[in-house]
Amino acid sequence: MGNDSTTRALARGHEAAHSGHEAGPVIRPLIAESWRRSREAGADPGVRSAPLVYDADVVADVRAAHPLDPHLPMLRDLLRNVADEAEYLMVITDAEGHALWSDGPPRVRRQADGIGLLEGFCWSEGAVGTNGIGTALAEGRPEFVYAAEHLAPVLHGWSCAGAPITDPDTGSVIACVDVSATVDALHPATVALVAAAARLAEAHLDLEMRRRDERLRERYLRRQGAPGVLVTSTGRVVGGDPGMWNGRRLPVPVPGQRLTLPDGRAAVAEPIGEAFLLRPSGDGGGSAPAGRPLLSLSMLGSDQPRALLDGAPVPLSLRHAEILALLATHPGGLSGDRLSWHLYGEDGSPGTVRAEIHRLRGQLGGVVRAKPYRLDCQIDADFLTVARLLDDGDVAAAARLCRGELLPRSDAPGIRAERDELAVRMRRQVLDRGGIDSLWAFAQTEPGRVDLEVLQRLDAVLPRTDPRRAAVALRGDRLLDPE
Known part of the structure; x- marks a missing residue:
């Protein structure tokens, strides 16, 4: 030519x-x-x-x-x-x-x-x-x-x-x-x-991907000793037993989903931060791994907070979810007075806290310690992972994981403070550094659905042919003219 x-x-x-x-x-x-x-x-x-x-x-x-x-x-x-x-x-x-x-x-x-x-x-x-x-x-x-x-x-x-x-x-x-x-x-x-x-x-x-994979293995397999197959949010196997599966692609996991491993065993997808742990159901779903137990907490954007202890579901009342969230954000522990204030404000008392802790211990055993009140286990909490991702500047991963506000039904003063701080950080970084996918993910949360600035930014950056523009424009119009 x-x-x-x-x-x-x-x-x-x-x-x-x-x-x-x-x-x-x-x-x-x-x-x-x-x-x-x-x-x-x-x-x-x-x-x-x-x-x-x-x-x-x-x-x-x-x-x-x-x-x-x-x-x-x-x-x-x-x-x-x-x-x-x-x-x-x-x-x-x-x-x-x-x-x-x-x-x-x-x-x-x-x-x-x-x-x-x-x-x-x-x-x-x-x-x-x-x-x-x-x-x-x-x-x-x-x-x-x-x-x-x-x-x-x-x-x-x-x-x-x-x-x-x-x-x-x-x-x-x-x-x-x-x-x-x-x-x-x-x-x-x-x-x-x-x-x-x-x-x-x-x-x-x-x-860059291999460095992220190594950080995931270090966090969830080596340091925490969690059993199972470690899979990214995109469906790639990055660790676990057997190691020969590393690099294979599985269907993108959904929290709590049952799926089939390459060897034919059934497994349950347990969300752990920005990844998933696939626990073979034949392992009993709650058999404790060597070392400290792993407590997984999912508390963002849902009226039904969830907890798993070494893969086994733990029923949670809202009050117990609040206690676990507060102890997770205070790894050094809280005194009875401080925990009472975080839960009830000036109307609380250490005696009320002792009764709640006693009931929580009935479900979690020795994981909950006293003097001060603290969690004696490895902790993986979605709200802590989002905060860490924001610290690292990974806005896209934080937006994918952040399905809403921390314990949205809670009125506990300590939870409100943690919720507001995380929400402000999330919104600011999405607006300052987030792309289309981050903005869209945030716009699907309760605060994002009524955030006019986020919707206007989305409307500006979405391509003219993107089918999401119609929904964004409609929401924005309703906020500007609620009648």
């Missing part, structure tokens, strides 16, 4: 195909199939530019929440020298083809501006037809699109090479890296360059 005769032959093939005739052998089958997909998706060959999906003031928020954001310096360093010397434009999009980053010489950027090959514009096949970004995403592999191979004639002066980037954690495509230039400047071999850039990005994501 690249000579005048090839370009003219492609143009004739393009004209024939779009006039209802045979395109001829010069049109690659890949391109003919992409033209078909594009037309079925509603692409208009007469389009003059890619459509704008993100305004300039929104792109920064979307970029900050994308998994590739920390790795942009590496990708820029890899491609910038080539792009500057050869006058190429580098573009990186999300999985839907929305351009989030671009880099290149000023002359090429000015040319690209005329067709919307810059941040905020959509380059899916459905938006602009066959192109290096949308076609690579549709095919799931690196692709090169040359001149009149583009569906839209306005793009016939360009060539582009794109390669999808896959998240090793979920196995899903999350981005596309593309190099574009005018027809006479870009060589088909550029596809090898973008493929190498995509593989390098995936290697960095894989290293």
Whole structure:
């Protein structure tokens, strides 16, 4: 490709195909199939530019929440020298083809501006037809699109090479890296360059994932001695017995769900922070592991708080849930007076607390200690995990795990204080640093459903074609005009 005769032959093939005739052998089958997909998706060959999906003031928020954001310096360093010397434009999009980053010489950027090959514009096949970004995403592999191979004639002066980037954690495509230039400047071999850039990005994501996996194993298997199979929230096995299962994918667990392990045994999915422990039901569901017992607490966003002691359910009244939450947030223990104040305020008394502790011990045994009152066990609580994730700056994981407020039915002064602090931190970080998924997850909680600022931010960052926009707009309208 690249000579005048090839370009003219492609143009004739393009004209024939779009006039209802045979395109001829010069049109690659890949391109003919992409033209078909594009037309079925509603692409208009007469389009003059890619459509704008993100305004300039929104792109920064979307970029900050994308998994590739920390790795942009590496990708820029890899491609910038080539792009500057050869006058190429580098573009990186999300999985839907929305351009989030671009880099290149000023002359090429000015040319690209005329067709919307810059941040905020959509380059899916459905938006602009066959192109290096949308076609690579549709095919799931690196692709090169040359001149009149583009569906839209306005793009016939360009060539582009794109390669999808896959998240090793979920196995899903999350981005596309593309190099574009005018027809006479870009060589088909550029596809090898973008493929190498995509593989390098995936290697960095894989290293990041392995570090998270190691932290999970350290927290839940080595330090706590919890038995079972450790699975991420995306369904990857990262630890447990047998170790040969590490790396295998299972259906994404649901709390309390019964599922089948690779060896055929039934297991129950127990949520532990940002992961799941799959306990084989043949183990009795409550057999104690070696070392200290593990108390798992789920108290966010539900009227029915749950507790598991080494996998065995523990029935909880609201008062007992409040006590466990308070002791979990005070690992050093609380005196009778302090616990009474946290539970009842000025109307409480240590005697009332002693009676409640006695009843709680009947369910949990020696896990609840006195003088001071404290929990003598390993603790995994959803509200503590959310707080830790916020400390670490992992807003996306915190938003996924935070299903609502801490013990929403509780009026205990200590619980109200913990609830308000966590809610304020969660909301602030979602607004300041959260992406679409974090904002949407928060908007599904009780406080988020009536948070006008969150809904307005969501409305601004959601692509125009996203089906969630209708629900967001409706909620926002109802808050602005409750009548």
